[in-house]
Amino acid sequence: MGSGTQLGRVRGLGSAKEGAHHWLWQRFTAASNLFLMLWLLIAVARQPAYDYASMRLWVQSAWVAVPMLLLIASVFYHFRLGLQVLIEDYTHNESRVVSMLALNLFVLVTAGIAIFSILKIAFGAAA
Secondary structure: OOOOOOHHHHOOOOOOOHHHHHHHHHHHHHHHHHHHHHHHHHHHHHHOOOOOHHHHHHHHHHHHHHHHHHHHHHHHHHHHHHHHHHHHHOOOHHHHHHHHHHHHHHHHHHHHHHHHHHHHHHOOOOO
């Protein structure tokens, strides 16, 4: 069996052999998101008070800060993987490159801000 037409091989059309890896990581992050979000919902529901001071004190614990950081990393990576598929499937040529750069920049900046915020609280910076 051949691997497509000669013109298709020259143009590089066809499978990039990355789909299984991408699909697997999307499933891993989905599973971790499920467990970490369940942890977050149960942990927040068990809090005696929801005022700023008690929630800040709660997040300062390493038992809370570490899973929160894992949740942030997993959610943003899952978000990036999902939107990457949409961009690759529905945009063309130069706009694909620009869209991927914008997506990567957005995910990097917003995840960085979220991680910085958790670390700042966890290490006890003044409010």
